[in-house]
Amino acid sequence: MQINRLWLAVALPLGLLCGLWLLSVPEGTLAGDFWSWRKALIYLTGVLTMGSMSLGVMLAARPVQVESALGGLDKFYRLHKWFGVTGLCLALIHWLLEVGPRWLTQWGWLTRPARPPRVAEAVTGFDAFRDLKDTATGLGEWSLYLLIALVLLALWKRFPYRAFLTTHRLMAPIYLVLLFHAVILVDRSYWLSPLGPVLGLLMAGGGIAALVSLFRRIGSTRKSVGRIESLKRYDDNAVLEVAVRLETAWPGHRAGQFAFVDFGGGEGAHPFTISSAWHGDGHLQFSIKGIGDYTRTLPDRLSIGQEATIEGPYGRFDFAGARSRQVWVAGGVGITPFVARLAALAAADHDGNVDLIYCTSAPSGAFIDKIKALAAQAGVGFHVVVSQRDGQLTLDRLAAWIPAWKTADVWFCGPSRFGDALRRSMILRGLSAPQFHQELFEMR
Numbered sequence: 001m002q003i004n005r006l007w008l009a010v011a012l013p014l015g016l017l018c019g020l021w022l023l024s025v026p027e028g029t030l031a032g033d034f035w036s037w038r039k040a041l042i043y044l045t046g047v048l049t050m051g052s053m054s055l056g057v058m059l060a061a062r063p064v065q066v067e068s069a070l071g072g073l074d075k076f077y078r079l080h081k082w083f084g085v086t087g088l089c090l091a092l093i094h095w096l097l098e099v100g101p102r103w104l105t106q107w108g109w110l111t112r113p114a115r116p117p118r119v120a121e122a123v124t125g126f127d128a129f130r131d132l133k134d135t136a137t138g139l140g141e142w143s144l145y146l147l148i149a150l151v152l153l154a155l156w157k158r159f160p161y162r163a164f165l166t167t168h169r170l171m172a173p174i175y176l177v178l179l180f181h182a183v184i185l186v187d188r189s190y191w192l193s194p195l196g197p198v199l200g201l202l203m204a205g206g207g208i209a210a211l212v213s214l215f216r217r218i219g220s221t222r223k224s225v226g227r228i229e230s231l232k233r234y235d236d237n238a239v240l241e242v243a244v245r246l247e248t249a250w251p252g253h254r255a256g257q258f259a260f261v262d263f264g265g266g267e268g269a270h271p272f273t274i275s276s277a278w279h280g281d282g283h284l285q286f287s288i289k290g291i292g293d294y295t296r297t298l299p300d301r302l303s304i305g306q307e308a309t310i311e312g313p314y315g316r317f318d319f320a321g322a323r324s325r326q327v328w329v330a331g332g333v334g335i336t337p338f339v340a341r342l343a344a345l346a347a348a349d350h351d352g353n354v355d356l357i358y359c360t361s362a363p364s365g366a367f368i369d370k371i372k373a374l375a376a377q378a379g380v381g382f383h384v385v386v387s388q389r390d391g392q393l394t395l396d397r398l399a400a401w402i403p404a405w406k407t408a409d410v411w412f413c414g415p416s417r418f419g420d421a422l423r424r425s426m427i428l429r430g431l432s433a434p435q436f437h438q439e440l441f442e443m444r
Helices: 002-024 034-060 064-070 073-106 133-155 161-168 171-185 195-214 295-301 332-347 365-378 395-401 416-428
Strands: 223-234 239-246 258-262 270-273 283-289 307-314 325-331 353-360 381-386 409-413 436-438
Touching (some): 002 073, 064 073, 171 195, 283 295, 395 416
Parallel strands (some): 325 353, 325 409
16 A cells, blocks of 8 residues: 555656646647657656656655655655656656657668758847757756766665765756756746646756755754763674763654664764654664664774764654554564554553564574563563574464454564565455555665
């Protein structure tokens, strides 16, 4: 259900732009020959490219005002990725429509009709739309080549995160160059058509968001500063608990939300789920698993008293379901939001109908004991699946522990393939799609 809603969020704006483009095409264009169609499609793909990229850039600026409508910042980044890839594909089609027929004509495979003679016009003064056309064309083409390289690097998961952040910041100036390209080359008649105001708003929004990114102002009003007050390492499962005491204001958070944390050193901010409940005392805790180049080195990088900048909170993985019964399934480090929720329920003297299943391939006795104690305090049923000992969690095993699982809201956080497989199995066995809530967060 979440994925379908996200696809709809991509299809609707692009469909709207297509419809407005049809209303804006000069009369007789679509009844013309190949060259008329080519010109029209060059404009269409250009419009869709700028629409996709504008929406992607705006989402990258983290507009929390629409976070609820899209289901959380994790959905933002999935949409940002899809709009980026869609925009790149459309830009390639746009480029091929421009240069392909030209090449075919040069090779003698296609004949271009003779152009009617132009009436000489007196050139007076500077006209940006006339005098900057060649500049806009050249800059647009070279920006496309650079955009291809940057998108491929962003999609390459083995590309180091720090290098990814550095190269990805080039997206903002590239977008601004493409914005210049579009403003100069879009036919003036389109700006006066039904398409004009909508395209103008999208490009203006994208331009503002690109400038916010360029000047490093994303999330600037949502940042708090604190210092590390304790560190605890669980060697068996490579989890590092980092407790931070904030020294500036924090708006509070709900269990399941996350924040971008910058520990300094030039690495930049990384997203980590907050593993503590909020009690208004300035204390935050993060349970960070060493699974990447950066997180594996954190035990050696961090020290008591070190400054940390926290941006957030973000996310809508908030356990707000329509049903009183809930089933929580955590895979690996996906246990973090559930730890925060357990702490919140324990403090509230909760007596609900909740079961937590923790699946791990690297069990730590001390870590599991901590979660077990929290679950007991919160009145939550607790089940552990150790893959080396028990194999993978199956729906049959889950149903044996929780016979009434079909009447529950299911909350999953963990590896996406695991979650997707569990969701498909549950839906095939009778769970309605809206009952399954899955964290989709991926930075790339």
